[in-house]
Amino acid sequence: MTSSQLLLIAATLTFVSAVVQALLALKSGAWKQGRAQLMLMALGFALQTGFIYFRGQEVGQCPMKSLSDILVFIAWSIVLLYFLVGSAFRLSLLGVFTAPLVSIMQIMALVGGFAPYKPKGQINALVELHAAVALIAYAAFALACITGVMYLVQERMLKRHQIGGLFYQLPPIQGLASAIQRLVRLGLLLLSIALGISFALQTSVSNPKLVFSWVVWALYAVISILMWKHFTSPRKTAWLAVIGFILPFISLWIVTHA
Amino acid sequence: MLEPTDNRSGLVCVGLNYKTTPVEVRERLAFPEAQVPQAVQQVRGLPGFEESVVLSTCNRVELYAAHSLPSGDHGHATLRDYLVEHFKLQPEHAEALVLYNLDSAEAARHLFRVVSGLDSMVLGETEIFGQVKAAYKTALDTGATGKTLNKLFQQAFTVGKKVRNETTIQRGSTSVGSVAVDLAEKVHDLKQCRVMLVGAGEMSRTCAQSLLSRGAKSVIVSNRSYDKAVELAAEMKGTALKFDEWEHVLHEVDVIISSTSAPHFVIKPEQIEQVMRKRRWNPLLLIDIAVPRDVDPAVNEIEGVYLYDIDALQAIADEGRRERERQLIACERIIEEQLEKFGFVKPSGSTQHGFIVS
Missing domain, CATH: 3.40.50.720 (NAD(P)-binding Rossmann-like Domain)
Incomplete structure (x- = not known):
């Protein structure tokens, strides 16, 4: 086992302990906008960054080629956006919902394994940038999905008069609805930039990776328009943000095996 | 189980609250805010008294004092006489006046419970914390506090924060x-x-x-x-x-x-x-x-x-009240631990939580 994989295991264990800590705190009713939670997320992020750095050294390029590497990079981007977005939107508990998804993605990566890359000639910075921006866009869609779950949980508790526990920790549903919109827009903007770069790279239009990226772009463009024009209720848009993320998730597997 | 120690023998608390006294009597014994600084000085000026804090809210009137009298009973009696005289109570009203008289560990325990909202009409309410802080500040500003009460009130604020941070006593709505x-x-x-x-x-x-x-x-x-x-x-x-x-x-x-x-x-x-x-x-x-x-x-x-x-x-309000009641045991445990930590009680034997009512 390489040192990079050990770092990833440590990062995954850190995120799992963040989940356990949060669940225990919520169960005992002693949950606070926790420093412990934040510290664990920060430690996990540092370990993830360490993994990406050492893995990059091993393969001689940005580690974004295999499905396992892509999963870790998206997981890293999710935590990065969590720190940027979570505080900006005051989304308490976002970490509690983020840590399980990040843990699952990293466990999948570890199970999948990390094979060495084929030797690559000259590194094209635009290609690397295109891939990185596209994956950060996917991370924004993942956070929109997580926020959508938070919305649906809060909405259900309000409708069913289940006041207590999580209810007091979750933000107002109006704030969650606008956070979903902003995250979808952010993801769409980043994906547009990534696709714009692909034009500069003169990538073939029939390239399966590009085709799937355009499909994902189109899906989120539609979701964004529905939200912007208020064609659907926030509940339906939350469902769209949750279910919509299945497509980019599946597309990752397809593009890495294409 | 905890047993009182006698390291705060000069500390007394005399008071009444919504549990002991109906509002018709409480309103007669309330200190208007503007008169509290004067009252604090008057209590401190009583024979044998060295420090004082007066807490007067709509639900309670409490006098905390440090004295050098031969016993707590002397202190209680002096404070009772002060209240009767200050509010010019008729003999029949003075006779019917029900006060709780607390010494050292009991007085500290009571203050810790008050600051934590455990003695409030709405269990766990947070307003009382600010009211006690304001009462203490008034006494501090008028120079009526000294080593004993400064330490006691600082400890009380620490305990109040600890209770609120480590339990969910203030969570949930009760109305x-x-x-x-x-x-x-x-x-x-x-x-x-x-x-x-x-x-x-x-x-x-x-x-x-x-x-x-x-x-x-x-x-x-x-x-x-x-x-x-x-x-x-x-x-x-x-x-x-x-x-x-x-x-x-x-x-x-x-x-x-x-x-x-x-x-x-x-x-x-x-x-x-x-x-x-x-x-x-x-x-x-x-x-x-x-x-x-x-x-x-x-x-x-x-x-x-x-x-x-x-x-x-x-x-929802009923569930909020029940949830707060469920937290009560944890809150009381924290208070007992803190009483022990601050040297008010020692960890052996048992102690009574009730008031001594005159």
Whole structure:
């Protein structure tokens, strides 16, 4: 086992302990906008960054080629956006919902394994940038999905008069609805930039990776328009943000095996 | 089990509260805010007394003091006489006056419980923490405190914070008004929240006031009697609306509190469906306090609409109270640990928690 994989295991264990800590705190009713939670997320992020750095050294390029590497990079981007977005939107508990998804993605990566890359000639910075921006866009869609779950949980508790526990920790549903919109827009903007770069790279239009990226772009463009024009209720848009993320998730597997 | 130690033998507390004394007597024995500095000095100036803090709220009057008298009983008697004399109580009233007289560890335990909200009418309420802080600051500013009371009150604030941080004693709503606020906060950003009262009953007034005190943006009052609507709107710095006009502004408000005396539903699903389209699905909270109910329950089926009737609100408030009661044991344990840590009690034998009532 390489040192990079050990770092990833440590990062995954850190995120799992963040989940356990949060669940225990919520169960005992002693949950606070926790420093412990934040510290664990920060430690996990540092370990993830360490993994990406050492893995990059091993393969001689940005580690974004295999499905396992892509999963870790998206997981890293999710935590990065969590720190940027979570505080900006005051989304308490976002970490509690983020840590399980990040843990699952990293466990999948570890199970999948990390094979060495084929030797690559000259590194094209635009290609690397295109891939990185596209994956950060996917991370924004993942956070929109997580926020959508938070919305649906809060909405259900309000409708069913289940006041207590999580209810007091979750933000107002109006704030969650606008956070979903902003995250979808952010993801769409980043994906547009990534696709714009692909034009500069003169990538073939029939390239399966590009085709799937355009499909994902189109899906989120539609979701964004529905939200912007208020064609659907926030509940339906939350469902769209949750279910919509299945497509980019599946597309990752397809593009890495294409 | 904890046993008292005698390292604070000069500390006494004499007081009365809503449990021991009815409001007719409490109001006669309350110190007006402006007179507290003078009272603090008077208590400190009593023979044998060295330090004092006077806590006077609507629910309690308590004198904390450090003395060098031969016993706590002397201290209690002196403070009792001071109260009788200060408020010029008639002999029959003085005779009937029920005070709790506490010494050293019991006085400290009592203060810790008070600061933590465990001795409050609404268990776990947080306002008392600020009131005790203000009382202590008044005494500090007038130079009436010294080593004993400074230490005691600092310890009390530490304990109060610890109890609130390590338990959920202040979580949950215990009254219909605070439930309404909690719900509104989980639907909207309260600072942007516009409230409408349909009917101007007492409970809807309470709910609206709770929302305004927590930062709600504005209030509109509509009532069958327009004069009453104008009066209530003026009281809450809001806008009055004639009763046949309230439907026209439904789409502009975020919280509707309904409490008319109509024998039928006043707010129906078809109205709210139209409103939600106009609101572009902006969520709407409906609080129906009326009996018989004003809002058709089918309204809750509409997306983005959250309807709570009086039973639902009451059930949440009841659960909030039960939740706080469940936390009581944990709070008491923290207080006992802190009493031991600060040297008021030693960890052996047993101790009585009750008051010594004269």
